[in-house]
Amino acid sequence: MLRRDSSGRSSAERREGAWMSLRDRVTNILLRPSDEWRVIAREPSSVRELYLSYVAPLAAIGPLASVVGLSVIGYGSPVTARYRVALDHSITQAVVAYVSSLIGVYVLAFVIDRLTPIFSGWEDELQAFKLAAYSSTAAWVAGVFRLIPALDSLVLLGLYSLYLLYLGGPVLMRVPEQNVVGYTATIIVSAFVIFFVIGVINSWLFPPPLSP
Known part of the structure; x- marks a missing residue:
């Protein structure tokens, strides 16, 4: 017997609806970002909901693709043996x-929430999380190229996330137009520092294997 929620939908229907919602959001934020930021700004949500429905599945793309690319497909040239990571x-x-x-x-x-008042914007923890999460979409989706190590450089297409950040700042955080460039640049530098530090810690704790 199928279990249904208060709206009468089965669990399969709920999963399908969640997938379609995720697909539509990714498509819209990548192809029509200006319009989609305005929709996002008005949406009621929570940090927990965004983590479960958006951040968690998209952030998994790169790591999962990397496992398949490095340990199943492997890398190497046609004239050398293919090398696979354990x-x-x-x-x-x-x-x-x-x-x-x-x-x-x-x-x-x-960091976004704390920096915003410096650039005459509005502090809002939820909107700041929306900006951080949705502007990361391109970077997460580009992680799919890690599936084929030879295409790994195409991950750089994820830099489109910087443009999404630039468009989303004034809409979600109410940053005045004249401050948007400085605001975006400051967030980009902050993001670089954050993920650089995380990367250094990860490399120290889990060093990559040496090539044969």
Whole structure:
């Protein structure tokens, strides 16, 4: 017997609805960011809900693709043997990268919220988290290229996230137009520092394997 919620939908229907909602949001924020930021700004939500429905699934793309790319597909040239990373090592690195992304988004949202008043914007923890989460969409989606190590450089397409951040700041945090460039640049530097520190810690705790 199928279990249904108060709206009469089965669990399968709820999962399908959640997937369609995620797909539509990703498509809209990447292709129509200016319009989508205005929709996002008005949406009632919570940090927990955003983590579960958006951040958690998208942040997993890169780490999962990396495990398959490094340990299953492997890398190397046509004239040399293919090299594959031990599965347990790639899984460990993927878990660490995934957890780091989840932590990094929260820290970035905290920094965004604290920096906003300096640029005459409005402090709002939820809106700051929306900005950190949704502007990261391109970077997370680009992680799919880690599936094929030879295409790893295409992960740089995730830099489109910087443009999303630039468009979202004035809409969500009410930063005046004349301050947007400085505001965005400051957040970018802050994000670089945050994830650089996280990366250094991860490399120290879990050093990559040496190539043969």
